[in-house]
Amino acid sequence: MEKTLIFGHKSPDTDTICSAIVMENLQKKLGKEAKAVRLGNLNKETEYVLNHIGVDAPEMINEIEDGQEVILVDHNEFSQSVKNIENAKIKMVVDHHRICDFQTSEPLYYRAEPVGCTCTILYKLYKENNVEIDKKIAGLMMSAIISDTLLLKSPTKTQEDEKAIEELEKISGLKAQEYGLDMLKAGTDLSDFTANELIALDCKVCSLKDKSAKVAQVNTADIADMMKRKEEIEESIKNDIEKDNLDLFVFAITDIINSNSQVIVLGKSSDIFERGFGKKLEDNTAFLPGVVSRKKQILPVLQENA
Amino acid sequence: MEKTLIFGHKSPDTDTICSAIVMENLQKKLGKEAKAVRLGNLNKETEYVLNHIGVDAPEMINEIEDGQEVILVDHNEFSQSVKNIENAKIKMVVDHHRICDFQTSEPLYYRAEPVGCTCTILYKLYKENNVEIDKKIAGLMMSAIISDTLLLKSPTKTQEDEKAIEELEKISGLKAQEYGLDMLKAGTDLSDFTANELIALDCKVCSLKDKSAKVAQVNTADIADMMKRKEEIEESIKNDIEKDNLDLFVFAITDIINSNSQVIVLGKSSDIFERGFGKKLEDNTAFLPGVVSRKKQILPVLQENA
Numbered sequence: 001m002e003k004t005l006i007f008g009h010k011s012p013d014t015d016t017i018c019s020a021i022v023m024e025n026l027q028k029k030l031g032k033e034a035k036a037v038r039l040g041n042l043n044k045e046t047e048y049v050l051n052h053i054g055v056d057a058p059e060m061i062n063e064i065e066d067g068q069e070v071i072l073v074d075h076n077e078f079s080q081s082v083k084n085i086e087n088a089k090i091k092m093v094v095d096h097h098r099i100c101d102f103q104t105s106e107p108l109y110y111r112a113e114p115v116g117c118t119c120t121i122l123y124k125l126y127k128e129n130n131v132e133i134d135k136k137i138a139g140l141m142m143s144a145i146i147s148d149t150l151l152l153k154s155p156t157k158t159q160e161d162e163k164a165i166e167e168l169e170k171i172s173g174l175k176a177q178e179y180g181l182d183m184l185k186a187g188t189d190l191s192d193f194t195a196n197e198l199i200a201l202d203c204k205v206c207s208l209k210d211k212s213a214k215v216a217q218v219n220t221a222d223i224a225d226m227m228k229r230k231e232e233i234e235e236s237i238k239n240d241i242e243k244d245n246l247d248l249f250v251f252a253i254t255d256i257i258n259s260n261s262q263v264i265v266l267g268k269s270s271d272i273f274e275r276g277f278g279k280k281l282e283d284n285t286a287f288l289p290g291v292v293s294r295k296k297q298i299l300p301v302l303q304e305n306a
Numbered sequence: 307m308e309k310t311l312i313f314g315h316k317s318p319d320t321d322t323i324c325s326a327i328v329m330e331n332l333q334k335k336l337g338k339e340a341k342a343v344r345l346g347n348l349n350k351e352t353e354y355v356l357n358h359i360g361v362d363a364p365e366m367i368n369e370i371e372d373g374q375e376v377i378l379v380d381h382n383e384f385s386q387s388v389k390n391i392e393n394a395k396i397k398m399v400v401d402h403h404r405i406c407d408f409q410t411s412e413p414l415y416y417r418a419e420p421v422g423c424t425c426t427i428l429y430k431l432y433k434e435n436n437v438e439i440d441k442k443i444a445g446l447m448m449s450a451i452i453s454d455t456l457l458l459k460s461p462t463k464t465q466e467d468e469k470a471i472e473e474l475e476k477i478s479g480l481k482a483q484e485y486g487l488d489m490l491k492a493g494t495d496l497s498d499f500t501a502n503e504l505i506a507l508d509c510k511v512c513s514l515k516d517k518s519a520k521v522a523q524v525n526t527a528d529i530a531d532m533m534k535r536k537e538e539i540e541e542s543i544k545n546d547i548e549k550d551n552l553d554l555f556v557f558a559i560t561d562i563i564n565s566n567s568q569v570i571v572l573g574k575s576s577d578i579f580e581r582g583f584g585k586k587l588e589d590n591t592a593f594l595p596g597v598v599s600r601k602k603q604i605l606p607v608l609q610e611n612a
Contacts, residue, residue, distance in 0.1 A: 098413050103406040105609045107601070110405060112416035128434060295413065303411045 009075035014147035018140040019073035045187025074118040116161040119144035138171035146180040195236040208306030213248035276305035315381035320453035324446040325379035351493025422467040425450035444477035452486040501542040514612030519554035582611035
């Protein structure tokens with residue numbers, strides 16, 4: 001049996017990857033054996049972060065053995081986790097999402113807070129345990145918070161995220177504004193990706209009552225540019241709906257400069273979206289001014305209207 | 307709409323009642339409006355605690371309105387919670403049990419640790435938030451830890467529970483050993499209770515795969531004395547099985563002086579118990595040496611063998 005494995009969700013984003021690496025560091029500093037891994041390919045933003053800070057990507061895994069000890073970061077829903085998670089021994093969860101599709105047979109350490117980023121909670125854990133934060137670890141945590149809160153512009157941002165960034169800026173020696181914009185822009189270069197890859201890049205599976213849905217999101221600095229690929233993206237979504245027998249697929253193209261989203265919505269339960277947002281889809285698409293957060297502004301609306 | 311309501315599980319025990327009162331105190335000291343309530347009658351041990359320390363019992367409620375803001379302490383499973391919990395807005399959970407039959411539609415503050423008692427976690431929250439602990443609040447927390455860990459003799463006890471008791475002893479001015487034994491003994495006077503009341507006094511509903519079970523527990527200083535009432539207890543259990551359509555009912559009579567349990571087991575899935583403990587039931591009963599913890603020594607065994 002491997003030592004305790006630490007990982008975030010499938011379709012990893014910057015918070016998921018950084019949280020796993022940071023948690024490995026924290027566990028080691030507390031004298032515990034643990035190893036960060038990942039469940040999918042890095043996106044360009046995360047690649048930029050790891051290159052810039054000079055940290056290797058965690059090893060990729062696809063499934064785990066029965067009884068494997070694990071620490072989950074940045075997720076808890078089994079549908080977003082590793083294959084065979086049902087048979088793992090979950091020792092710990094650190095997360096900032098709702099709790100759903102999750103259970104254990106024994107008591108565990110579970111720490112969730114309604115803050116903008118898992119790394120904000122990890123930052124507090126370093127403080128609470130009186131563990132010093134190294135320069136690179138500070139850079140990783142700051143990157144994750146910038147990523148999840150879109151440089152503190154997302155409504156998911158809290159005072160605790162702001163406070164963490166302030167302190168992490170000092171330790172990491174990185175300037176949040178300047179470094180953050182470069183990092184976010186690196187993530188918007190999606191020209192290399194096929195449409196199939198685009199819709200899988202940051203995609204969350206979720207259950208809406210008895211309906212099965214996916215909500216994918218990409219960041220861009222130019223919505224119009226991305227909408228040029230609407231036809232091939234729709235084709236990929238339709239194939240995915242058929243393959244996974246989905247009722248709804250929402251693909252959000254989020255403008256990180258102006259804080260709006262254009263969505264492409266397909267599936268036989270598109271009425272959930274239309275009811276939720278009070279908008280008729282035209283040619284399978286709609287513009288959502290001020291919407292940038294899947295967790296805070298899209299998922300709850302779908303859940304309430306399912 | 308009422309202000310935020312704080313409550314523990316149904317069939318309240320000392321940890322559930324004390325945690326609710328303590329959490330109300332902590333919330334108020336942090337400048338937040340909240341009110342402790344309870345979901346059932348006090349047991350004799352808890353009555354002894356509240357009388358000795360001089361604190362009123364929280365008001366009893368039976369159900370909550372849609373959208374009510376709540377804080378759960380000492381439980382998370384909806385089956386153990388208040389009626390209509392599915393439609394509450396769960397702001398926070400502080401607990402030390404496994405997570406199961408629980409979900410939210412939005413991010414929340416969730417703090418679980420695998421320690422012996424919810425009040426041990428609450429004690430840490432006072433420290434983390436730099437909030438001073440009053441004498442009475444210290445007494446309540448200490449009582450809860452003594453109750454849940456049977457004066458630190460249960461295998462659920464951790465170093466953190468021990469450390470908390472040490473410090474709370476100083477603040478409360480109570481002597482843990484002396485006060486603790488009196489308190490535990492007060493809880494073992496069950497002569498007033500009908501058999502129906504006995505099996506409901508500290509009873510947890512749980513799902514074992516597709517089976518529905520209840521595991522009830524009473525503390526005693528004299529197993530033989532309690533077993534004199536075996537026949538009427540079995541009658542009550544049989545009625546309860548029929549009423550709630552249960553597959554299994556385990557009633558544990560736990561000797562808090564010698565740390566053993568005698569169990570009465572009924573229901574068509576009694577084989578789960580027999581398989582789990584490698585014991586044939588004789589006349590519906592078995593002796594389990596060294597078993598005192600439902601959470602750590604009974605529930606996991608049933609769950610693994612269902």
